[in-house]
Structures are given as C-alpha cells and as structure tokens.
Amino acid sequence: MKKEEIGEAKKLLDQIAEGDDLALIRLQALLLNQRDDAEKYMPPELYNALARLTTTTSLETIALREIGGHLKVYLTKRRPDDVYSNSWHVPGTVLRVRESFEDALQRLSESEYGTKIISYNFIGMTNNRYEARGHFVSPVFLVALSAEPKPNGEWVECQPLRADSEDFKIIWHHREYLIPMAVLAHNHPETRPAVIQFEKPS
Secondary structure (H helix, E strand, O other): OOOHHHHHHHHHHHHHOOOOOOHHHHHHHHHOOOOOOOHOOOOOOHHHHHHOOOOOEEEEEEEHHHOEEEEEEEEEEEEOOOOOOOEEEEEEOOOOOOOOOHHHHHHHHHOOOOOOOOEEEEEEEEOOOOOOOOEEOOOOEEEOOOOOOOOOOOOEEEEEOOOEEOOOOHHHHHHHHHHHHHHHHHHHHOOOOOEEEEEOOO
C-alpha cells in the first residue's frame, strides 16, 4: 500500500469512528483494490450487497444423462444459510474478474461436480433481472462429465421434471427456464442457442 493510501485509510478509520457508514464502504473498497485476487477475500455479505447494485455474470451448467431409459438432470442442494435455502439447482458459478470460461468451468467442476467437465456446449443466454441476489446475466452450457459426480447431488428425471414438494424444491428459474433449455438442446442438437429474458416470478 502506498503512503498516500495509508493516509487515506487512516482518515477513513477516523470517519468510521465518528459513525460515517459510507467511510466503511470506502475503506473496504480501498483494501480490496490492493489485491489482484480481491474476489477471494470478499465476504459473502459484501458480495451480496454489491450484487444488488451491479449486473453479475454467472455461468450455468447442466449435465444430462440417460439412466434406465429416462433422461435425468444432475442437481445439487443449496446450503441452509443460502438465499435459496435447501433448494435444488443446476451447478453454476460467478465469473471472476479476468477469468476465462474454461477456468471458471474447471473451478466449478471441482467444487460442484467433483469430477472433470470434459466438454461443454453453449446452448443459450439468460437475463434474470429478478434473481434473489440481484441482476444476473448467464451463458448456459450443456456439459459432459468424465465420471460419476459427487454423491451429495442427485440425478432427477426431467421428462417430466419431478414436481416440487414439501421436502424437494428446485429454484424457480432453473425449473422454468434452464432445465427445459437443456432438454431441448439435448433432444434437438440443431436448435439455435436461445436468449431468454426472465419474467418476474409470481
């Protein structure tokens, strides 16, 4: 940190001590800007706050598989403390600053699937202005996996898609848009990529 930045940080600390909430935000920005890998040090609370003020790019991936003559989609469950608490979803991740799609998919394959993504096919783009955390724009990929994914996920039949119940719920836009998009691309590979702008959920 440069000398002038240290002086600015001290000034902001004084303002925070006087109850200036905006100074706290400025100090967080000043400290994060000191690192090229700042996104790794951003607490979820700060990320969620910023996501409501900006447009976020996230990658959505969908793995389909024929099992016993039925087409199934691989879903994982969100954490209890997540904004979509205990809901099931297709694996996805936010694209980090200067990160390539390939690097993001590699990171996702390790964290969500527990096995390698060996191929990916772009099938569409979504513009979700009503995501619970903010405004998300997402390229959507149909992916193939090298091996069986993590056992904490579940292969769910998607023709027809399993209905929501008291103990099983799929995130609404994954149910209404992402999974049907993937099924269409799987059944009709000649289909052109779709561009979908979500309507506000009822």
